[in-house]
Amino acid sequence: MCMGQCARFVGLSLITLSLVCIVANALLLVPNGETTWTKADKLSLQVWLMAGFFGGGLMVLCPGIAAVRAGGKGCCGAGCCGNRCRMLRSVFCSALGMIGAIYCVSVSGTGLRDGPICSTNRSWVSPFKETKGSYLLNRTMWGLCEEPPNVVTWHVTLFSLLLAASCLELVLCGVQVVNAAMGVLCGDCRKKGAPE
Template sequence: MCTGKCARCIGLSLIPMSIVCIVVNILLLVPNGETKWTEHLSLHVQLAAGFIGGGIMVLCPGISAIRAGGKGCCGAGCCGGRCRMLSSVFSSAVGALGAIYCLSVSGAGLKNGPKCLTEQDNTWSYPFENSNGDYLGNSTLWTQCLEPPKVVAWNVTLFAMLAAVSALELVLCGIQLVNGVLGVFCGDCRKTEDA
């Protein structure tokens, strides 16, 4: 596959993934779709890793990769294509950092669990913080959280989605890094009229 076509395919994959991360992050801000618990959100939700890391920081490389795969403002021909590929290399590096940020925050969010009103001492805390993620396989422990209702299932589902999508984003940004470097040095094998 030509470097330009590969870049375009990667870009077309990264854009929907970044939008998914943004939407999932927005859902994390409103447990069970209600806004009355927003002052008790966990630190991992407040870090907005899906919005910033997996969203905005990956959306830019997605757009850059699509531009690298076609005609753009840098002009047609060898030099313009290489310029766009070089731009996509730097953008992909930023996207990879964003995906790593999203993956690490969502992994920590899964490990520590949500902040909720606990039944033990009737305070807002992290009841699963020291469980090393063992609560994930034991849903009977989830009843320790009184409010927001079903917050553990909500957080587990959404943080797992963020972790999975950001892992895919990281792989695609890594592929585009290599593809972009090849495009800078080797050019694009497509004919000018195919671009």
């Protein structure tokens, strides 16, 4: 596969994954799809850190766009520098994307380990924080949360989605760093006059 084609594939994948992260983070702000519980004391710190919006979202969206552009014709076409300028920009953007993905992985993992804040015996607490993640394997414990309804399922599903998406983003950004670095050193493998 040509370096330009690889960059386009990776870029489109990163754009899709970043949008998934943004939507998942937005849904975490409205437990059970309702705004009734969207208050600072009723959502966990990991939700408010917006790792899916900033880390896995915007910080990965930029390298995705840069990778798609790197897969197109360069500033000089197929002539003097080919795509090397855009490939070099993609190296730096992808490195930034890796930082964002790492941020999203760490916050999502912590969010899964600590669990949601919910109403238990009429007080809003984080009942699973001391379990160090063992509540994930014991679904009977999930009944401790009275409000919001189905909050544990909501929390676990969305943070798991964020964790999986950001792990993929981390791998794809790493692939694009290597691919773009090779593109800078070797130039684009497409022949002169090849379509974008």
